[in-house]
Amino acid sequence: MEDFWVFALWALKTWLCLLIGLIMVPAMFGFSLGISEAYMNILVKTLEWATLNIQKVTDERTLKPSASNGLIQREDGSMEKELEELRSSRPKPLVGGDFALSDCFYFTRKGIESIVEDEVTQRFTSEELVSWNLLTRTNNDFQYISLKLTLVYGIGIFVRYCILAPLRITLAFIGLSWLVIGTSAVGLLPNWRMKFWLSEWVHVMCYRICARGLSATIRYHDRENKPQKGGICVANHTSPIDIVILCNDGCYAMVGQVHGGLIGVLQRAMVRSCPHVWFERAEMKDRHLVTKRLTDHVNDKEKLPILIFPEGTCVNNTSVMMFKKGSFEIGATIYPVAIKYDPNVGDAFWNSSKHSMVNYLLRMMTSWALVCNVWYLPVMHQQEGEDAVQFANRVKSAIARRGGLVDLQWDGGLKRSQPKVWFKEEQQKQYSSMVVGDDSSSHSD
C-alpha cells in the first residue's frame, strides 16, 4: 500500500517536471519546442482522412450546404416590384381602392420565409460544420460509417478526456495562479521603469501558458498595425477566450464589471501591477462616468491600450453584429482587430444561455485544439462630419471584411430580448405610401 503512494508521488513529481520543462518554460520565454506543431499536424491529417472516409461511404459528393447558402432560395425583388407583379396578374383592372387581396400573399410568404430561416437567430448557436470532426458534440446527422472511423473516434475520446483534459486543466490552474502571484509580486515594487516591463512580461507569460492550456495555434497577421498605448482596441467577440488570444501578443488594459469570487481575485491582482478599468455594477449604468473614465485612461499616454468588444455579447463567429457606439464617442484612436476561429478543430463560441462558464471551459479543454487567425487592421480615426454610429459601422465593416464574416446591422442584444415594435412600422410605412400614394394619383385623374 505504501509503495503505491510512493509511486504515485513520484509519478506526480515527474509529471509536473515534464510539464514545467516542456510546456511552461518555453511559454515563459516565448519559444516553441515543436510539440504543439507536431500535434496539430497529426490532428489535421486525421481529420482529412476522416472526411475522405465519410465521403467515400455516404456517396454524397455534395456535402451539406454551408450556413451561408441556407435552406431557402429567396426572391431578389423589392416590395414594390413584387407587389406590382402580383397585381398585374389580376384579370380585372383595379377600381376604387388600390388595395388588393393579393398583397397579402407577398407578406405571408415573406413571413414564412423568415420563420424558416432568418439572418439573426442562427448567429446565436454554434456554426454548422460541413463535415464531421470526430467530436461527439458536433455529431448531428452522421451515422455509422465504418469500423475504422469509429475506432479513431473512440481513441479520440480517450485521448481528449484522459490525456489532454487533465493536462490542460493543470496548465490553466498553474497559469492563473501564476498570474495572481506574479502580478501581486510586481505590484509590490515601486514605480520604476522595470515595473512596467516586468508587469507586461508576467501578463504575457501567463496568457501564453493559458493558450498552451487550450492547445491554441494563433496566427497573427499584419503585426505592424498592433495597437499602441493611448488607443482603444476593438474586436469582434466570440468567447471569453478572445482575451487570451489577443493578450498573447501584447498587453492590454481590460474593461469590465467587478465580479466576486475567482474572477474578482484575478481582477484585483491584475490591477496591482498595471491599471485596468474595472467598474462597479452601479457605475456601469452611468454612461457619463464610464465615458469619463475611459477618456482619462486613454489620454494618459503611458497607459496600455484599452481592449473593448463593442458587440456587447458573444456571437458565433460567422458574423459581426451591431457595434455599440459608446467606445466610439471618446474620440480616441481606434485599432480594429478581426478574430476568426477555425470551427473544424474546435468550436470557440460561448452560448451563454446553454452552457455556464465552467461547462464552457471544460468543453474547450476537451476539444481537439483551437486554431484562430488574428488580423490587425490599420488604425482608424473618426472623420469630419461622421457621427459615432457611422464611425462604428465603418469599423465594423472593415473588421467583417477582413475576417471573412457577414456584416449585420442587427443588435447582439436580440440574443436575449425581443425585437422592438417599431420595426413593424417601417414596413407598414413603406406599404402605405404605395397604396395611398397610388390612391391620390388615381383620384387626381
Add this chain to the structure above:
Amino acid sequence: MGALQSSPGQPEYVDLKEKTGFSFSQIRVLHKRFKLLSHNGETLKRDHFNSIPDLACNPIRSQIIEAFFDRRNFRQNGEGPVDEIHFEEFLMVMSHFKAPSPRMIEERESVRREKLRFIFNMHDTDNDGTITLEEYRHVIDELLSLSEALEKDTAKSIADAAMLEVASTSMGHMEPDEFYEGITFEHFLKLLKGFEIELKMNVHFSMMDTPTFCK
C-alpha cells in the same frame, strides 16, 4: 415526439414525409429550426415567434403567427385555436408553402384550393366561414401604417371600396338595401381565379428529393 434521432429512415420521419411531402433532409433541417425556436422544448408557443427579428418587420405578423396555431391548417378537419404546437403541426402548416411538383392538372387545382384556403383562414379570424367587412378592415389596418399621413378614414374607405368591388364581382348587381354578409370561400376562389397562386405563394426549399418546380 420524444428524442428524435436525426438519421433518415426513422419511422417518425417516414410518417411525416408521407403526410407533408417534404424530403428527409428538409424535415431534418426544419426540425432543427423548430428546436432552435422552441429553445429545445417539445412545443412551440406564440411567444417563441416573437424572437425572430425579420418577422417583427412584417405588418401582418400576428395573422401569420395565428395561422400556425389554427387547427384548420393542420389538415385534420379540426377547428379553433390552440396554445402550442408540436413539430408535426409545424410541418403541416409549412407544407402549405411547398411548391407543387410538376404533375397532372387535377393535382394543381387541389393544391391551389389548399393554398387559397390557407389565406382565407388567415383572414377569417372568427372561424365562421366568411370574411366580414370587419375582418377585412382589420387586415388593412395592420398593413397600413398608423402614421399621421394616413387618416383613420382612409383605411376605412379603402376597405369599403374593396368590399364593394368584391360584392359586385361575386353577386353581380346588388340592390341598395341588400346586405352583403361577407366573402365566402367560393367567392374568394372566384375573385382570385386569375392568380396562379400555386406559383406565387411558395417558399423555395432547396435540397429537395424531387426536382424543383421553377417559376
